Amino acid sequence: MDPAGERQRSGVLTVGQVSHHSIELIWTREHGTDWTDPPENWTCFILEQKNNRKHTYKEIHKGYNTCFTVENLEPKTTYTFRLKVTWPSGQQHYYPSVSASTENEPLNGRNLHNAVLRSDELELRRVLQSIKVTVDVPDKLDFTPLMMAAMKGFTSGVQILVHHGADVNKRNRSGKDSLMLACFHGHLDVVRFLRSCGASWSSLDRSGCCALHWAAAGGHLPILQYLIQDGCEVDVQDGTSWTPLMNISVFTGDTAAASLLIKAGADVNVQDKDGKTPLMVAVLNNYDHLVKILLENGADPNIQNQSGVSAVEMAHAFERKNIISLLMDEESETSN
Template sequence: MLHVTDPLSSRSSANLGIRSALEIAGVQKPLPLAHFMTCQLPVCLPLSRGYATQHVVEGLEPRTLYRFRLKVTSPSGEFEYSPVVSVSTTGEPISSEYFHRAVNMNDEDLLLRIFQGGHVKVDVPNKFGFTALMVAAQKGYTRLVKILVSNGTDVNLKNGSGKDSLMLACYAGHLDVVKYLRRHGASWEARDLGGCTALHWAADGGHCNVVEWMIKDGCEVDAMDTGLGWTPLMRVSAVSGNQRVASLLIEAGADVNVKDRDGKTPLMVAVLNNHEELVQLLLDQGADASIKNEVSGPTVSCGSPRRSRRITVSSQTYAQCCFSSFLFQFGKGVLEMARVFDRQNVVSLLEERRKKQLPKKSSIR
C-alpha cells in the first residue's frame, strides 16, 4: 500500500497504486515512449521503458519515502521530464510474531503504533498458546494490559492447560493487574483443566498481598480441584508450606480438617512434606491429629501427571507419596505417618502436644 503526494497540487491521496501516481503526474493517455525512473535527486535511475501507462514497483522498504518521475520522449526525439512524484510506503503487515514481540519487550510505544495501523488480531496466541494479554499479565506489564483490554482482548480466554490471564497474574503476584482484570470481567469461578481456581494458583505463588485481596474480593477459599480434591490450603500444605498464606486462608474460613479424595487432611499433607512450622500452625488452629485417612485403594497423592497442575516435588518425596498410598490404605494417623517417613521433629512436636492433651492423673495419699 502506497501513500502518494501530488507535487502539482500538494494533495495527498491514501491507498493509491503506482498507476495513480503516474496519472497524478500527468500521464492520462498512451505516450510514444516513457522512461519510469526512481530518483535520489539529483540522480534518477531507470526502472522501466516502454509505452505502458502504468508500472508496479516491488521490493520497497516499509515506512520509506521514494521519489519517481517520467521522462517522455516524442517521435521527433524531444523529451520532457514530469514533476517528481513522492511516494511514502506504509509499515509492513503486522504478523503475530511482531505483535507478541512488542508485548514481550514491554514496548508500549510500539504496541500503540501497531494498533494504530489497524487490522490486529489481538487474541492470536504465540507458539506456547499464550495470548498477548496472558503474557502481559504474567509479567506484570500493567500499562500493556490496559492497552490490550481497551483494544478488545478477551480477558477470560484460556490457554491449552485451561489457565486464563487472571490465574497467571495471581500466581506471579501482580496485584495491580489482578485488580484491573477483575474490574474488566475476569472471574474467580474459572477453572483450569485440573479444576484449579485462581486462588489455588495464588496460594502456590505465595504472594500474601494478592491472596488477602482475593479473599476480600469474594473468591471461594475452600474450592476443591477436580484431580485430588485439594483446596488452596491443601496446596500450601503440599507445595510451599507457607505459614502466612495458610494463616490468611484459615482466617478467611478455610477448613483445617477438610479431606481430599484419599481422605487426607491438610495436617497429614503438611506432615508428609515435613513442613514443621505449618504443622504447628494447623494444630494451633484446630487441626485434628486423631483423624485417620480413608484410602480405599492405591492412589498417588503428592503430585499429578497433568501438565495443568505444574506442582514441583522432589523425586524422593514423590516416591514416598507413591509408597504411602499403599501403606496407609487401611487408615493411619499423622503420628504414624511422621514415624514412617522419619519426620523426627514433627514426631517430637506431635508427641509433646499429645502429652499436654492427656488428662492429668490424680494422686491419692
C-alpha cells in the same frame, strides 16, 4: 515472419500485485497462442531475475503463459527482472528490465508478543492500531498477549490490550486465564484491573483450580487477602479435591499464607479424594513450621486417609523427628 511485427504482439514487462514476500510480473500478447498448433509454433517467454551483487541474470521461469508471481522474497527489498521472448521463427528479443520493491512485512502476532515481552507501550499501541493484528492471537505455547502481560505485571500493557478488545476471560489450552496467571505471579495491580473488567475468579482451569488456588501456590499474601475480601470461597476444591490450603501444604509450606486462609475460615481437616489432609501433606513435605500452625488451629493428627494411615504414622514412617515432637506435644495437650 517479421520479428518487429512479432514484437508488437508481445507487450513489455509490467508489475502487478506486490506483497511483502512476492511480486507479480505480467506481459501481454495481442493474439493468444493457437494451442492446437504444435509446441514448436508457440511463443515462449523466459523470465530472468538480476543478481545485484554479481550484476548477472538467472532464469526463474520459462513457459507460454503471460504472468508469473515470484515468491519467497525478502520484505522491503528491490528486485530487477527482464523478459526474453522466443518466437516460433526462432527470433529472440530482450525487453527492458523492470524493478519493483516488496512491501514492508505486515505487523503480526509476533510483533504484538514482542512488544509485550519488552514492556514497550509505544510499540504495543503501534501494532494494535494497525488493525491487522488479532488482539488475542496466541503464541506457540497458547498464551495470548494479555496473558503474557498479566504474567509480567505489565499493568499499562494489560490496560492497553483490554482497551483494544482483549478477552479478559479467555483461557489457554491448560484452561488458565489472565487472572490466574497474574495471581500466581503476584501482580496485584493487574488482578484488581482484570477484576474491574469482569475477569471471574470462579473460572476453573483444566485441573479444576481457580484464581485462589494459584494465588496460594504463588504465596502472594496481598493477592490472597484481596481475593478473600472480594468474595472468593476459601475452601474451593479443584479436580482432586485440593483446597488452596492444601496447595500451600503441597507447594510452599508458607505459614503466613496458611494462617491467612485459616483466619478466613479454611478447613484445616479437609480431605482430598485419597483422604489426605493438609497436615498429612505438610508432614510428608517436612514443613514443620506449617505443621505447627495447622496443629495450633485444630488439625487432627489422627484422621486417616483411605489407606488407613494417619499423619502421626506418616511422621514415624518417614522419621520426621521435629514433627514427631510437635505431634507428641499436641497429643499431650489434648490428653490434659
